[in-house]
Amino acid sequence: MSDLLSVRNLKAGFLAGGRVLTAVDGVSFAVAPGETFALLGESGCGKSATALALLRLLPNAGRIQGGEVWLEGEEILALPEAAMRDRRGSAAAMIFQEPATSLNPVLTIGRQIGESLERHRGMKGEAARREALALLTAVGIADPERRLEEYPFQLSGGMKQRAMIAIALAGEPRLLIADEPTTALDVTIQAQILDLLARLQAERAMGMLLITHDLGVVARSAHRVGVMYAGEIVETAPRQEFFTSPRHPYTQKLFAALPDLGQRGAQLATIPGQVPGLAAMPAGCRFAPRCPVAMDRCRLESPGWTELEAGHQVRCHWVAQQLPGGEQRLPDLPAAPPTAAAAADAARENLLAVGELKVHFPIRKGLFKRTVGHVKAVDGVSLELQRGRTLALVGESGCGKTTAGKAVLRLLPASGSVRLDGRELLALPERELKPLRRRMQMVFQDPFASLNPRLTVGEIIEEGMTALRVAASRDERRAALAALLESVGLPAEALGRYPHEFSGGQRQRIAIARALAVQPELLVCDEPTSALDVSVQAQILNLLRRLQEELGLAYLFITHNFAVVEYLAHDVAVMYLGRIVEQGPVQQVLAAPCHPYTRALLSAVPEPRLAGQREMVRLPGETPSPARPPQGCHFHPRCAQASERCRQEYPAPSTQAGGVVVRCHLYPAD
The missing domain is CATH 1.10.260 (434 Repressor (Amino-terminal Domain))
Incomplete structure (x- = not known):
């Protein structure tokens, strides 16, 4: 079968300071009709730049420096722009990473x-x-x-x-380029999108170039995989061989960085440093500065391709010198022993107790803006969190997770009860609440949006210290700032730089440092690893785990990433349409989920190991509007096990084995 797309030695870059900095350096691959080729790698590796170069959609500063792109037997880089406009959308189309923009x-x-x-x-x-x-x-x-x-x-x-x-x-189109089509989507919506793409591809015999950093998405959707690093493809393989025998040290490190329940209490493997900038590409192998098995030859000479099996190739001097057919694995990080703090969890008292928390936003219509209803974003949530422990709050977008987290910190008006160390917060006047804000802080989902771009990192962190009167003198604050940056793994010189000068993972570290600056006891973490690469995610999770052990912090961790929940959380609460439907110890809930919604969420998680793929429970439709929640159990319109009772009556709580509390008519009420 002839290739639908054939990319040969493509080179592209961006004009900066009078010279072109190469972002895509000699990339070659092919996509056949009906095939999905996944391009995998960290942010900054050149994946999206490759896709944009294929369709000649690079920004004004972009330059295609060489190579060939053959689409349906036609070399499209040589076409005039008028002819290229006819090919875009008909021969090839692109799904961009962020549909909102x-x-x-x-x-x-x-x-x-x-x-x-x-x-x-x-x-x-x-x-x-x-x-x-x-x-x-x-x-x-x-x-x-x-x-x-x-x-x-x-x-x-x-x-x-x-x-x-x-x-x-x-x-x-005969070719579809999908650039991170499921980034930051809920697991259920992600599963629906991946199923949709697979169905449409089968019906239309489309070829697909799938760009992602999610190994689970690759395991579920790809036929062949190419791993990209610093503008070059360093490993290509059929899906089965890729997941059973990854060979390049970079690929193996990506797999090692994945969190799961078996690694609780252990340090996740991370890749030191970060992807080199376009102006500072190292000589030789570009991964050598971060590679644990790099040799002198790696730093001087760029490796060529080594054929391992049919269709499995790798660019690595270390792999090439090993015995033919041998399986090379990097040495594993030793597991960190469980801490004494973790062993004493059961004896701790509640730091945070939330009872029947409600956040209802009025719906106003008409000339006089009369209230005609309410959006019940949070509708009777009760939670408990002990010192030094992590409670994960999980669920689909729109279920009220972030609203609940902000209401706990009095960032939104709410009713019910929120007690911090026994003291009621919702009834406090602002002047009495302000001193308590030192004890509870929030790490927001998007660090770039939550960091003031006009302030330096030092000014951003010091702002909260000044407002809450932490450290009396400026010299004391500057010393504290340097210590804070060191604690989150950033150099002291970062204090004088601006947020745009940092990578996504570094900005998240800055956001964590800002929250820690006022010495809190409780951190509300709103999707702090959402859309981060697995290697950067591992760094942030290691940091949060270490800070919890050293400082005894309690985390209310809002997420839809169950791998993170498995690794970091002690307890988990599953939220649907403003209410908690199941909660309990994380091992118990994830190993044997009771509520049909929890089972559906877990089944929708794409497993980044082929042997662990679960049978999926598909949920029809999307979450109903919180302005018009269904009568009875809110989940019944999407539940395959719903009965007439579910349609009429909201279920009471029921306590199951292991301390799991579930609200479902399938389980008798207490």
Whole structure:
């Protein structure tokens, strides 16, 4: 079978300071019809730049320096731009990483699909509308007639991603480039998107270039895999061989950085340093400065390709000099022994006790903005958290996790009870609450958005210390700042730099340092590892675990990443539509989930080891609106085991083996 896409020695870069810095350096691969080729690697490795170069969509500073790109037997880098516009969307289309910024906010979804239909298929008017409805139906959007007239801000994250796929499919492309199509989506929505792409690919015999840093997504979707590092592909293999026998030291390190329950109490393997900048590419092998088995030859000479098995190739001097057919594995990090603090968990008293917490936002309509209803974002949540322990709050987007975390810190108005070390917070006036803010802080999901771009790192961290009167003199604060940066693994000179000068993982460390600056006892961590590479995620998790052991911090950890929950959390609470449906010790809940929703969430997690793939429980539709929650059990419209009682009556709590509390009519109430 001839290749649909053939990339040969592609080189591309960006103009900076009068010279072109190479970001994609000699990349070659091919994609056959109906095949998915996954391009895997850390942020900054050149994956997205490769995709943009293929379609000649690089920004103004981008330059294609050489190579060939053959699409359906035609060399498209040599085409004039007018001809290239005809190929984009028809021969090849792209799903961009962030649909919220890729969709036009001032055009309806129907108008945006219609533009592609008119450009590539000459369809207008009623014919275009019918085809747009068919596309929205094909990508699984309910009520497509209504959604066609809506704007992107009216759609959830999953629906925006589906709309982006519909726009990409409007031109009936033979090649689909999907750039991180599931980044930061819930596991259930991620599973739906991956299933959708697989179905559409099978129906249309499309080739797909899948760009991702998620090994679970690769295990679930790819036929072949290419690992990219610092602008070069360093390993290619069929999926089975890739997951059973990864050979390049970089690939093995990526696998070693994955957290799971078996590594609790142990230090996750990390890759020291970070991907080199475009202006500072090392000579020889580009991974050598971070490689534990690098030799002198690695630092001087760039490795060529070594063929291991059919279709499995690697660029590595260390692998090449090993015995043919031997399996090389890097030495594992020794497991850290459990700490004394962890052994004493059971005897601890509650630091945080939340009872029947409610956050209801009014819905106002009409000229006089009368309240006509409420959005019940958090609707009766009760939690307990002890010192030195981690409680994970998990669930789909829109279930109220972040709202609950902010309400606990009095960042949102709420009713119910929030007691910090026995003291009620919700009834306190602001002047009495301010001293308590030293004891509880938040690490926000997006560190770039939560760090003031106009302030240096030192000013950002010192701001909270000054407001809450931590350290009397400026000299004391400056000494504390340097110690804080050292504790989160950053050099002292970072104090004078600005947030944009740091990588995503470094910015998250800065956000953690800012929260720690006022010496808190409780940290609310809102998706602190969301969208981070596995290697950077491992660094942040190691840091959080170490800080908890040394400082006795309690974490309310908001996440949808169950691998992180398995590794870091002691207890877990599963949230659905503003309410807790199951909670208990993490080992018990994850090993034997009771609630159908918990089982569905766990089954949707893509397992980054082929042998561990679970049978998936598919949830129909999306989470209902908290403004109109269903009568009875809120989950019953999506539950395959729902009974008539579920439709009429909300279940009372039931205590199961191991201290797990579940709200489900399948389990008799206490």
